Amino acid sequence: MASSGDCACTIIGAGRIGTALKEMGKASGFDDVVVRRGEKIPAEGSGPIYVTTRNDDLKGVISACPPSRKGDLVFYGQNGYIEDFLKEEKVFDDSTKVLVYMAVAKLGDKPTDGITDLNPEGLTAATGKWAEQVAARLRGSGLTCNVLNEDEFRACMFEKHMWICTFMLLGVHHGGITVGEVESKHKEDVFKMVEEMKKCLEVERGIKFKDGVPERLCAYARSVAHFPTALKEFSWRNKFWLDITRARQGKGAEDLTPFHTKLLLKLPVPHDGV
Incomplete structure (x- = not known):
């Protein structure tokens, strides 16, 4: 025990x-x-x-x-x-x-x-x-x-997953700026991407989140504002969202994270053949 x-x-x-x-x-x-x-x-x-x-x-x-x-x-x-x-x-x-x-x-x-x-x-x-x-x-x-408990933990885990995928992608998209710069200069984009991901998880995984997800993630970004941004461990991070998108497309369903998909596919990361 x-x-x-x-x-x-x-x-x-x-x-x-x-x-x-x-x-x-x-x-x-x-x-x-x-x-x-x-x-x-x-x-x-x-x-x-x-x-x-x-x-x-x-x-x-x-x-x-x-x-x-x-x-x-x-x-x-x-x-x-x-x-x-x-x-x-x-x-x-x-x-x-x-x-x-x-x-x-x-x-x-x-x-x-x-x-x-x-x-x-x-x-x-x-x-x-x-x-x-x-x-x-x-x-x-x-x-x-x-x-x-497990349900509470899963919601928090997915919040952290949204944070790292959103801030890293937006940071790289905007030239490799820091996490703090993403939060201070591109907060509208952060909210847009996080809200899409949140809806996706609610639909695809049945996750129930507490109110204020984007606000919590922005607050964490402010606490680690000096962190650099980079797209690392693609198969464990942003690929998660791309896999959901492709699975839905295969069934003729809409992309629930179109903003993420659009920005990701513009970047030279290994999103094909993985």
Whole structure:
């Protein structure tokens, strides 16, 4: 049974996020196990297994995880849509998912919480078996974390997905400007794209959102205004919307995200053959 407090854990990945989690545990008196590339995940032991790798490395991590411990996997802060992938890998139902609004500027730096002027309680959220432990670790380091049920988490997850897809695409479209410049100079475009995506998710995925989605996403953009924009991890991010568009077109249905489609297809990203 997962504890409501912090505990020793296993951390997959020794980058900025993995190291930050290790330091949080150390400050609370825990000696976490860090697993680096090519190393085995211990079959013995207990506690959560934080997965802090990039999306493209997830399949290898899941394959390397002993079957008896797959229920302890905690997918921590992967940007982009990974829900269907986790279901295909048969680890979605029993694993813990964490939506991270936390920045670590460089290896060894203390994390900066992604609280905003609209959400001073913070936007980081966790759901699943080890959600309370995740919250305890972050809160013990002065960071925020909301423990949510699965439906609440999915809505928040899709909000973050809309944020990264919208701000990155608009930033690149306008010449590679920062997230803050997108928010301050092109807010009308942000609202237009987010509202389209929101409607798409309501129709295609049955997601119910709290009011004020564009406003929350703009507030987060203001809190990380210096972030650069770039179209990365296309297959995990903007491709999600293009896949829905193409599936609907195949059925003779309208494109629910035409603004996103129009801007995306103007850019030299691999939207064909993927």
